[in-house]
Amino acid sequence: MADTSFRETLIRLRYKWSFQQFVAELLQKRWMEPVVPFTAAVLVILAFAFLIPGYLSVGNIVSTARQFGEFGFVAIAIAVVIISGGIDLSVGSIFAMANFIALMMFNMYELSAPLSIAVTLGAGALMGAVNGMLIGYIGLGAFLTTLVTMLIFRAILNLLILRYSMEMAISTGDSRFWDWLGGGDLLGVPANILALALVAIVGHIFLSRGRPGWYIAAIGANRKAARHAGIPVERHLFLTYVISGVLTALGGVFYAARLNSPSSDTGVGMEVLALTAVVLGGVNLSGGKGSIGQSLIGTTIVLVLINGLVRFGLVGGATSAFLGFMMLLAVGVDVKWSRNRNKAIEKIYVVPSYFKLGARHDIAPDSGSAYALNNRLRDAEAIGLGKLDGPEDVIFDREGNLYCGTREGFIWRFSGKDLETQEIFARTGGRPLGMAFDRDDNLIICVAGMGVYGVRPDRSVYKLTDETTRTFGKVIDDSRLVLADDLDIAPDGKIYFSEATLRYTAQTWATDALEGRGNGRIIVFDPSTGKTRTLLRDQIFPNGVCVSHDGQSVLFALTWACRIERYWIAGPKAGKLETLIADLPGMPDNINRASDGSYWLALVGLRTPAYDLAMEDPGFRTRMIKRIPNDEWLYPNINNGCVVKFDESGKIIETLGDIGGKSHPSVTSMREERGYLYIGGLSNDRIGRVKLSGVDEQWNGPAAYWGERT
Structure with missing residues (x-):
């Protein structure tokens, strides 16, 4: 027994924290996308610093920084266009035209x-607008259009230089601000870098915060799809090329x-260098x-490579060939990674842990157990039959x-005598789950x-909260609510x-069961302050929440752990967490108050020996996830539940x-109301109504809890 306990302890420790899970969550972060190019940039700089004496001298850094400041504007310009799905081959010509126009305005026209x-x-902006008009509004291809405008702008530049070269050679402007732009700095930082x-x-x-x-x-x-979504595609394509023109001109x-x-x-050749830069980035x-x-x-990366190669003595065609090779390599990696990134994440995202459930109770009808099944829900009266798609929770x-x-x-909403009047009371815009008045x-x-949202009696919908306190040190940003x-x-x-x-959505929530990890939490929102904070973390699929009759504690279900917890919110035990019911025979869901001071609990499914054993073998579940399609994975039995009643x-x-789930294949909620029990289910097409005996037939949940309306 001691050896078994020691072995279980070692297995728990081994699977408690997973490096695989850390990597999977890391790969999902947007800021991970530039990590590889950033690392490459650092390595290139360190390599040249090691190979070339004086490479990191102040003079070389300042000289490279001034080139970086000018070329950086062009790189940003072409990046904006590429993000929009286009390309701008005319940036080099626009840069040259901007250089000429700036000198003409300042030196010749003073x-x-x-x-x-x-x-x-x-x-x-005007040159960018020409590209934007042709591509955005007329619909010409971006590559060919900007190739043509590149040639046209370059030809115009050559004509202007031929016409005004002599006048510009003998004209000079005088401005301290102009001189500062070209060679000045602020606290050692070049003006163009600022x-x-x-x-x-x-x-x-x-790009990241604006509409x-x-x-x-x-786009x-x-x-x-963007056009079908109502986005003015032509206008925004036009805008990207105008932005490109302005930024390129600023570099000029x-x-x-x-x-x-x-x-x-x-x-x-600046357009090729800029393309290389954004692709390498x-x-x-x-x-x-x-x-x-x-x-x-x-x-x-591009400027450091050029600078280093030049100092090595490689110029002209050799440098261009090397940069071309780097661009080809970057494009290949980008295409391969873009195609396979999601597949890679899927392969490693589900990370099973060790979790051992307690002994299973006998639920056979003739077992004499408190959990012995019966068919009291089989003949439940059906409300809204065929009109409802998964009424997960019900309430009066x-x-x-x-x-x-x-x-x-x-x-x-069902109203009137015998609830015969049926209507859509409100539209939430998402999947409504638990409810309370x-x-x-x-x-x-x-x-x-x-x-968490609210619906007023006048049917207007409003938001209460969609975020909570972020966990310090966690890879994923858990401040946003994923599956309230x-x-x-x-x-x-x-x-x-x-x-x-936190790791799965409303469409993939059942996959959380295969991990057996504490991926959930209990949260509290205070309407008086508008503040939301997390009370309990690392809970194993926390589900049904119910404030006790005396208001001193909160009961909640841990679905995959098959137990009920009690968290004290008032009184001498405030802040204490304790297990109220352990080793349930099924997966608990919603909990609600009963008229006699006890509680109703929905079991969305019943435990099976195969699932219990699988939870004790993370290696088995890992192999299952990797080797067979996800529609053949071993999920918990969540299509044959029941309702149990328990006391304080x-x-x-x-x-x-x-039994067999013929009328109610899954039970996710129930409410007692005026002598009846009403049944909801995530996979059901109806609300069930069962007559109860020996209960207060005048009892109404909201009125009993809040009192009659004043």
Whole structure:
């Protein structure tokens, strides 16, 4: 026995924390996408620092930084266009034109530096608008269009240089601000780097936090779907090319201020370098994915490589060939990773742990056990038969109207004599699960994937909370609610609710059972302060939540653990957690108060020997997940449940079942109301009604808990 206990302890410790789970969650993070290129950039810098004496000297760093500042604007410009699903091959020509226009305005026409910059940026916007009009509104192909405009802009530049070269050679402007733009700094940081940092911050906010940025990414991901979603595709494509023109022109301004040279070779090949930079940074060439940070990381790699190769003596064709090879390699990796990233995550995402359930109770009809099954639910009267799709929870208001939520996101209401009047009371926009009425008769609902919402008596829907306190040190951001499941309201108005799992959604929640981990939590929301905080973490699929009759504690179900917990919220035991019922014969779901001071509990499914054994063998479940399709995985039996009644001490009073699940294949909730028990089920097409005996036939849940309406 001692050896067995020691072995179990070792297995528990082995599977308690999983590096595989850490990696799977890490791969899901968006900030992981630039980690590889960022690491590559650091390694390239360290390699050249080791191989080239004086590579990290102040002079070399400042010189490279000034080039980085100018080229960085072009990289950001082309990244924005690529994210939208396009491409801009004209950036090199626009850069050269901006350089020429800036020098012409400042030197020849002797405009002030700010005015010269404004004119140059306007010219960049105009050239970008030409691309945007042809591609966005007329619908021409981006590659061919920008290739043609690249040639046209370059030809115009050559004509202008031929016409004005002599005049520009003898014209010089004088401005301390202009000189500062070209060679000045602030606290040692070059002026163009300061401007680039400001643009990068604004651009990041624009792309990741602003609606136009979301639209641009959506267009790049799927232009047809974006148009069907009502996004003005043409306008935003036009906008991306205008932004590209302005940013490229801004880089040209700093180049003009630094070198004061209107050469016809300016910007030649820059479009290839910019494309190489954004691809090396991890921006997806097919569109829809990328960031400002990734483009700047790629810019760092390209400039460091060019600088290092030049100092090694490789120039001209050798450098271009090397960069071309790097771009080809990056594109290949990007395509392969984009196609297989989700598959890789799926292969390692489900991480089984060791979990041993207690002894199973005998549930045979003739066993004499408190859990002995019967068919008291078999002949339940059907309400809403055929109209309801998965009424997960059912509840009554003070007036005796019946409510339930369905898979379509509807809240149905049944009213009138014998509940014959049926109507859609409200639409939540998500999957409504647990429900409760507050003191003011607002219907409070857990909506899967959205959070906790309310429906006022006038049917208006409002949000209460969709986030909670974030766990320090956790890889995934668990501040957002993923699967708010069930709730109840304490006498002081605080809403206690469960979040069943952080790792799975309303569509894949059953997969959480294969892990046996504490992926859920108990949370409290205080309407008086608007604050939400997490009370209990690492709970094994916490589900039904019920405030006790005296308001001193909260009962909640741990579905896969097959037990009921009690958390004290008031009195001398406040803050203490204890097990109320251990080793249930099935998976517990919702808990609700009964008229006699006891509680009703739904068992959504019954335990099986195969599932119990599988939970003790994480290796078996891991092999199962890897080797067979997910529709053949061994899931818990969640299609043959029952209802049990227990008292304050956890003693089982009675059981109501439907052997074989002919009328109610799954039971996720039940409510006692005026002498009847009403049954809801996640897989049912009806609400069941069963007549109870020996109960208070005038008892109404909300009225008994909150009192009659004043």
